[in-house]
Amino acid sequence: MEANCLLVRPWVAVIRFLALIGCSIAVVVQLNECTQKLIKPPVTTHTRFHVNNSLWYPALTICREPPFRTEVLQKYGLGASPRYTSEWRNFPWGDVTLEQLYSEATYPAEEVFLLYGLNGATSNVELSSSYFFESGACHTLIPKATTQEAGLSVGYSILVTHSGIVQTTTQDSTGLLGWHVYVHEASETWTESKMQSLGRQEALFVEVGEEVHIKLSVQEFHQTNVGKARLCVNEIDGGEVRCAERCRWEQMTVDGCGAPWLPGLDLPDCQEYNHTSNLIISYLRYDECHSPCCGCAASCRMVRYEALPITRTPFPATMSQIYVFFNSRLVTLMEERPAYDWSSFLAEMGGSLGFLLGLSVLGLISITEKGVEVVTARLASKKNKDDPVTITSRIGSTGMTSLVGSSISRPRKSSTRRSRRSVQGWFRSEQALQPSSSVV
Ligand SMILES: *[C@@H]1O[C@H](CO)[C@@H](O)[C@H](O)[C@H]1NC(C)=O
Numbered sequence: 001m002e003a004n005c006l007l008v009r010p011w012v013a014v015i016r017f018l019a020l021i022g023c024s025i026a027v028v029v030q031l032n033e034c035t036q037k038l039i040k041p042p043v044t045t046h047t048r049f050h051v052n053n054s055l056w057y058p059a060l061t062i063c064r065e066p067p068f069r070t071e072v073l074q075k076y077g078l079g080a081s082p083r084y085t086s087e088w089r090n091f092p093w094g095d096v097t098l099e100q101l102y103s104e105a106t107y108p109a110e111e112v113f114l115l116y117g118l119n120g121a122t123s124n125v126e127l128s129s130s131y132f133f134e135s136g137a138c139h140t141l142i143p144k145a146t147t148q149e150a151g152l153s154v155g156y157s158i159l160v161t162h163s164g165i166v167q168t169t170t171q172d173s174t175g176l177l178g179w180h181v182y183v184h185e186a187s188e189t190w191t192e193s194k195m196q197s198l199g200r201q202e203a204l205f206v207e208v209g210e211e212v213h214i215k216l217s218v219q220e221f222h223q224t225n226v227g228k229a230r231l232c233v234n235e236i237d238g239g240e241v242r243c244a245e246r247c248r249w250e251q252m253t254v255d256g257c258g259a260p261w262l263p264g265l266d267l268p269d270c271q272e273y274n275h276t277s278n279l280i281i282s283y284l285r286y287d288e289c290h291s292p293c294c295g296c297a298a299s300c301r302m303v304r305y306e307a308l309p310i311t312r313t314p315f316p317a318t319m320s321q322i323y324v325f326f327n328s329r330l331v332t333l334m335e336e337r338p339a340y341d342w343s344s345f346l347a348e349m350g351g352s353l354g355f356l357l358g359l360s361v362l363g364l365i366s367i368t369e370k371g372v373e374v375v376t377a378r379l380a381s382k383k384n385k386d387d388p389v390t391i392t393s394r395i396g397s398t399g400m401t402s403l404v405g406s407s408i409s410r411p412r413k414s415s416t417r418r419s420r421r422s423v424q425g426w427f428r429s430e431q432a433l434q435p436s437s438s439v440v
């Protein structure tokens with residue numbers, strides 16, 4: 001019947017053939033796209049608010065302003081800031097090392113902090129100090145314990161003092177007097193370089209003679225490694241920023257010598273003018289490590305603290321009181337998740353196969369069944385050609401074929417391998433069956 005119809009109206013066959021080719025191409029294209037998505041899934045970010053049972057406070061890095069003792073710099077023939085490389089010509093090379101200069105000219109923690117504590121105890125905080133080129137000695141308070149409550153009384157309480165204020169005011173009264181307060185993740189070190197900080201630190205300035213209340217809010221960001229070129233790592237020793245900083249330092253050293261503000265470099269301090277000025281020039285010029293940054297991995301978990309000064313009131317001069325606290329235990333959680341998996345893949349493929357080719361699991365099963373039946377029938381007919389029992393069994397299978405196959409009728413040739421196989425099987429069954437039905 002079908003064959004007759006195709007013979008009578010050949011353009012029907014052509015249209016069906018073209019439609020089949022078009023649909024098959026569409027299916028192949030989509031299969032390719034879905035496979036690509038499965039290999040490299042798109043990532044979506046989910047944001048939610050979460051009330052944490054316990055909170056980690058951020059680390060606070062405090063750098064005094066002005067950072068250097070002017071009288072010490074003057075004693076060694078330097079200008080107001082170590083930036084001015086020409087002044088280093090007068091430095092008594094050989095008598096004094098850079099390390100000695102920095103320890104003498106900067107302010108140690110004892111001269112900056114009068115009192116500090118977290119949740120009412122100094123033991124909840126670890127203090128560490130290091131030298132920075134322009135910021136002098138900076139002191140970092142790292143929390144050692146979480147807090148379960150929110151509010152001013154359980155946060156950081158820091159009393160800072162500005163020693164030597166009398167001389168400083170008389171010498172340069174225009175300069176700022178106070179402290180830079182940087183709020184950053186405890187697992188990341190503080191860096192002087194804005195570019196290197198990767199946007200992870202919040203900066204505030206506290207003037208001399210102020211009581212400042214700083215409110216914190218926190219965002220946690222969880223990255224996924226799925227479908228990413230640059231993989232993230234969970235526990236980075238010293239943090240992502242430290243790794244990039246060290247890399248930058250290694251890239252910028254020129255004469256094989258370092259300085260106290262480049263800790264962790266296995267190099268002696270520079271001991272003459274040429275080397276030091278080269279080092280300073282390259283330190284100021286390269287404020288970012290050049291990629292690839294020593295293969296430093298990103299950290300999968302990033303915590304960003306936002307610090308907002310809510311009140312500033314006067315405080316007895318040469319001192320300042322700083323409170324840093326959470327107002328609530330609310331955390332903004334941002335999580336990256338892959339937005340494509342096997343179930344989406346199956347759904348999409350099933351949709352396009354069903355819609356474009358009319359294929360389903362049941363259809364595939366009956367096509368296979370039919371194929372098997374036809375093959376067995378053929379084999380049987382070859383064995384004993386004149387046996388009437390085989391003919392009746394063939395008639396039985398014809399009935400089934402026409403039921404299942406009536407909805408789809410396809411021409412003999414098609415471009416895709418998969419559809420060709422099933423379609424050819426179907427046509428073969430028609431061809432094989434037609435003579436038998438005419439016999440009957
Ligand atoms: C929130 O709680 C989880 C586990 O309870 C902890 O890992 C995480 O550090 C907390 N977030 C903050 C910002 O402290």
Ligand SMILES: *[C@@H]1O[C@H](CO)[C@@H](O)[C@H](O)[C@H]1NC(C)=O
Pocket residue numbers: 272274
């Ligand atoms: C430093 O550099 C200048 C020229 O750039 C050179 O004349 C001088 O000899 C150098 N000094 C030392 C100690 O290498």
